[in-house]
Amino acid sequence: MTMSLGRRAVGVPPARPITAGREAGEMVAEGVCAWFGKRLVLEDVTLTMARNEVTALIGPSGCGKSTFLRILNRMHETIDGAQLAGTVSLNGTDIYGLEQRAVEVRRHIGMVFQRPNPFPAMTIAQNVLSGLRFNRLRVANPDEVVEEALVKAGLWNEVRNRLKALGGDLSGGQQQRLCIARALALRPSVLLMDEPCSALDPTSTRRIEQTIGDISHEVTVVIVTHNMQQAQRVSDRCAFFLAGEDEPGRVVEEGPTEQMFGNPDDPRTRDYVNGQFG
Amino acid sequence: MERAGSVAYGTITSEIRPGDGTPLEPRLVVTRRTRSDLWFRGTAYSAGTVVLLVLGLIGLFLALQSWPALHYMGLRFLTTPAWVPQSQHGHPASFGIGVAGIGTVIVAVIALVVAVPFSFGAALFISEYAPRTLLGVLPFKSALTSVVDLMAAVPSIIYGLWGLLVLEPHMIGLSRWMSDHLGFIPILKVPRGDSIYTGSFFIGGVLVGIMLLPIVTSLSREIFSLTPVAEREAALSLGASRARVIRDVVLPFGKGGLVGAVMLGLGRALGEAIAVATVISLSFVHNWHIVSPGANSIPALIADLFGSGGKLGREGMLAAGLVLFVFTLVVNTLASVVVGRTRARTR
Ligand SMILES: Nc1ncnc2c1ncn2[C@@H]1O[C@H](COP(=O)(O)OP(=O)(O)OP(=O)(O)O)[C@@H](O)[C@H]1O
Numbered sequence: 001m002t003m004s005l006g007r008r009a010v011g012v013p014p015a016r017p018i019t020a021g022r023e024a025g026e027m028v029a030e031g032v033c034a035w036f037g038k039r040l041v042l043e044d045v046t047l048t049m050a051r052n053e054v055t056a057l058i059g060p061s062g063c064g065k066s067t068f069l070r071i072l073n074r075m076h077e078t079i080d081g082a083q084l085a086g087t088v089s090l091n092g093t094d095i096y097g098l099e100q101r102a103v104e105v106r107r108h109i110g111m112v113f114q115r116p117n118p119f120p121a122m123t124i125a126q127n128v129l130s131g132l133r134f135n136r137l138r139v140a141n142p143d144e145v146v147e148e149a150l151v152k153a154g155l156w157n158e159v160r161n162r163l164k165a166l167g168g169d170l171s172g173g174q175q176q177r178l179c180i181a182r183a184l185a186l187r188p189s190v191l192l193m194d195e196p197c198s199a200l201d202p203t204s205t206r207r208i209e210q211t212i213g214d215i216s217h218e219v220t221v222v223i224v225t226h227n228m229q230q231a232q233r234v235s236d237r238c239a240f241f242l243a244g245e246d247e248p249g250r251v252v253e254e255g256p257t258e259q260m261f262g263n264p265d266d267p268r269t270r271d272y273v274n275g276q277f278g
Numbered sequence: 279m280e281r282a283g284s285v286a287y288g289t290i291t292s293e294i295r296p297g298d299g300t301p302l303e304p305r306l307v308v309t310r311r312t313r314s315d316l317w318f319r320g321t322a323y324s325a326g327t328v329v330l331l332v333l334g335l336i337g338l339f340l341a342l343q344s345w346p347a348l349h350y351m352g353l354r355f356l357t358t359p360a361w362v363p364q365s366q367h368g369h370p371a372s373f374g375i376g377v378a379g380i381g382t383v384i385v386a387v388i389a390l391v392v393a394v395p396f397s398f399g400a401a402l403f404i405s406e407y408a409p410r411t412l413l414g415v416l417p418f419k420s421a422l423t424s425v426v427d428l429m430a431a432v433p434s435i436i437y438g439l440w441g442l443l444v445l446e447p448h449m450i451g452l453s454r455w456m457s458d459h460l461g462f463i464p465i466l467k468v469p470r471g472d473s474i475y476t477g478s479f480f481i482g483g484v485l486v487g488i489m490l491l492p493i494v495t496s497l498s499r500e501i502f503s504l505t506p507v508a509e510r511e512a513a514l515s516l517g518a519s520r521a522r523v524i525r526d527v528v529l530p531f532g533k534g535g536l537v538g539a540v541m542l543g544l545g546r547a548l549g550e551a552i553a554v555a556t557v558i559s560l561s562f563v564h565n566w567h568i569v570s571p572g573a574n575s576i577p578a579l580i581a582d583l584f585g586s587g588g589k590l591g592r593e594g595m596l597a598a599g600l601v602l603f604v605f606t607l608v609v610n611t612l613a614s615v616v617v618g619r620t621r622a623r624t625r
């Protein structure tokens with residue numbers, strides 16, 4: 001499956017279409033900066049999120065992790081006055097290229113939010129299929145899509161007998177897994193997760209961490225988390241974000257999770273991962 | 279652990295110690311209100327009661343004052359088209375709202391047909407598409423919002439004069455076009471080559487529709503803007519276009535509220551007097567041809583003829599007012615039932 005090109009600006013050579021499908025994608029951010037209005041909140045972030053790896057973004061509150069994540073699937077631009085600089089590419093194609101359409105980029109780069117946000121008036125099955133519907137993608141076997149996505153998200157056994165129940169009637173942890181299933185049903189090549197477990201109990205958290213492990217062979221996962229144990233449990237690589245007082249957030253250090261937690265280069269990273277920080 | 283029955287509001291079940299043989303009974307819990315709370319409650323309660331009381335008194339006043347006329351005409355009051363409250367040339371007085379009552383509904387329906395699509399469109403534009411600022415400085419969105427709200431503050435008589443002097447001349451062409459090209463629809467046909475096209479239900483209805491635009495727009499914009507950001511973002515992150523977000527998130531969320539906005543508009547349309555009275559040519563014959571001259575509505579009738587026709591005429595006017603009062607109450611009650619239902623269903 002290839003991504004069709006959107007409106008093409010005059011004089012701009014056609015870019016390579018984003019290739020997506022069953023395969024995980026590689027995301028590269030280079031020199032990414034972000035502003036809200038005139039305020040610079042993120043400066044010069046360069047980070048590679050490798051194919052089939054789970055990358056964890058850690059750092060204190062307000063340092064720009066969510067902002068960075070939302071830049072990766074073009075959600076940042078939906079906020080009034082939000083601006084950015086730098087490039088973000090998926091499998092070598094600039095997702096901010098003039099010929100790319102945000103809606104198509106987002107289809108390939110799924111997102112799970114901090115608070116579960118299923119569509120409350122849609123049934124569980126409709127929730128899972130909503131992404132396909134939004135993109136007018138028709139599938140021959142919607143029931144199988146629903147089952148597959150719910151199985152991957154680890155929710156199938158709990159809801160298999162009540163797929164017609166409303167999405168809003170599930171528990172918080174179930175809702176969050178429904179949101180993961182909904183994102184996975186579109187077969188994204190990257191899945192962005194912004195503190196997906198922060199509103200959940202330990203059991204649901206475990207369940208979701210397990211889900212992340214299960215899906216990471218087919219989708220590249222980028223996860224923001226405040227929980228150091230979680231970062232250690234689920235991620236292959238880690239990036240530590242930090243913002244000084246009245247300064248924009250920057251990546252202080254990034255590397256393999258083991259090294260980041262065992263033997264970090266930067267003392268600030270050591271303090272943070274050991275819980276001795278702000 | 280099994281809890282005893284259902285828990286009544288304001289009580290909490292006592293802790294149940296299993297095995298000690300005491301029957302499971304909810305324990306009475308009294309919430310003591312603080313003084314400021316009591317004071318506030320009292321004020322709110324009395325304000326609410328006063329509103330209901332005033333409403334009831336208005337109904338009572340209308341009923342009492344109009345009784346002689348209602349007694350005189352009986353149920354024929356609802357069907358009699360003419361308005362002759364004094365005996366003339368040996369004919370006894372006879373009056374009713376046979377034409378005006380139906381006319382009120384016709385004007386309101388035309389008004390809603392005009393107002394609702396434009397209002398929803400404008401509201402969607404303001405809440406979903408309009409940029410917050412133009413060129414980074416001019417506050418576009420809030421300016422649009424205030425202009426709409428300002429339009430709602432223009433007095434009816436101004437709309438009436440504008441309707442008569444500006445709108446009507448412009449509507450004649452449209453009316454003619456409609457009767458020429460859509461004349462196969464019976465209500466758009468014009469009888470006996472009648473080609474004046476002024477003072478019609480259509481013009482009255484369009485004018486009221488324009489008057490409804492600001493209020494329906496303002497209410498529905500408010501409703502659209504209440505759509506949870508989380509749901510919008512969910513849809514966007516799944517690759518939904520803005521139009522999709524509107525269709526699958528914003529509109530389903532706003533459904534109940536939109537019905538309410540329309541019903542509120544309907545309430546206003548039913549009661550609009552001055553503007554309608556200014557543009558229509560009052561007629562006491564049923565006129566189903568909405569683009570040809572001759573229209574009527576209860577409020578316009580009252581505005582035009584109040585004070586004429588002696589004592590019985592006055593009482594008849596109040597009777598017409600009573601019918602309108604009851605009618606709008608029914609519409610509003612239905613509206614709240616509908617709104618309540620739709621909300622319940624989407625939850
Ligand atoms: N919509 C917005 N408008 C203006 N400023 C914003 C907006 N969203 C975030 N910011 C600012 O951008 C900075 C980074 O915010 P961001 O949400 O990315 O932090 P974060 O690292 O995700 O924090 P947390 O861990 O608390 O979620 C903060 O200083 C915040 O105040």
Ligand SMILES: [Mg+2]
Nearest residue numbers: 065066067194
């Ligand atoms: Mg955040």
